[in-house]
Amino acid sequence: MFKRRFISLLAIAIIVVGAILPLDRAFAMDNISLFSAYTGITASPGEKTKYDVDVINNGSSIQTMSFSMEGLPKGWDYSISSNGTNIQELSVKGNSETPITVEITVPLDADKGDHEFQLVATDGNSPSSVPLSISVKEQGSLKSELTTDQANLEGHADSTFSYTVTLNNKTKEAQSYTLSSSVKDGWLVRFLSDSNSVTSVSLEPNTSVDITVEAIPPQNIEADTYEIPITAATNDSSSELKLEAVVTGSYDVEISTKSEVLSDTINAGSDKTIELVVKNTGTSPLVDIELTAETPSNWETEFDESTIAELEPGKSKTIKAKVAAPKDAIAGDYVTTFSATADQASADATFRMSVETSTLWGFVAILIIAGVVVGLYLIIRKYGRR
Structure with a gap:
């Protein structure tokens, strides 16, 4: 008898507590969905990518949730913001939606390939998620790099060969680079940044700068293809790039x-x-x-x-x-x-x-002079005795 009465009282207590607590709390995330129009993005090592995600509340009451990223590769960083403010939790009114921005930083040493993960929103009980992916288009590394889109130029011997090269600091620290060239055969090589002649440049982590390299051949150089190696060096490492100048000859x-x-x-x-x-x-x-x-x-x-x-x-x-x-x-x-x-x-x-x-006029002049002299002589001879 006592056992039946205890079970009845327990059942009544559960019903009363259930009536007092909001029942939708346990099943809140059933009304939440996450949507992003662009879930797959291509990026390079060191690049920051952004996803625009809509948090949609299909229920009639306010839903509060926190976010996490599942499956994100080790060493990758992310942040979540709404209206420009970084957030950890978000509350969405009933029958409405709120946009959020998910920013992911691809590390400098990221592996080339497709990386899949998902954004998860949860109230602690029932989660909602949206799958995301980033395709890294090149193998990353922590290094400095010299690159150019046009390494080969052609011109005659009195030309100035002008190349545009890009110096990338793909490291986690600020670097100071010394610029030099080991070109032979009397070539003159100089480096210009912002139209100023330089011998070194400084770069913050994961930044780059365009540098103009001018190569002037020596006089009377023969027509041929010449290699112009350039180097950007720090105390710990260096990066090299080989340029080419095709000299067609001089004109003089x-x-x-x-x-x-x-x-x-x-x-x-x-x-x-x-x-x-x-x-x-x-x-x-x-x-x-x-x-x-x-x-x-x-x-x-x-x-x-x-x-x-x-x-x-x-x-x-x-x-x-x-x-x-x-x-x-x-x-x-x-x-x-x-x-x-x-x-x-x-x-x-x-x-x-x-x-x-x-x-002819010289002879005439001589004859005239001679005539004048003879005339004077005759005059003196004739009248000189008087």
């Missing part, structure tokens, strides 16, 4: 005379032929070299050939230039500038011509 031309004497004499009203020598002093062929002359007023110049179709490196060609002085040219020095011009190079030669009085 000279113009002078056979004797290399750039002066002569000429009589007014006469002409003189000058033998000009055009030489290709570069390492690449020159084509369509045009010969021109800039003369004093009323002077004339004529070339036996005004164009050289092609001139190989080290070769020369003799061109005859006939220079004519006007009849009324006054005695003195006159300058004529000869030019040899191609698309790739040009050169000038300044030639000085000294105009002399005509020989």
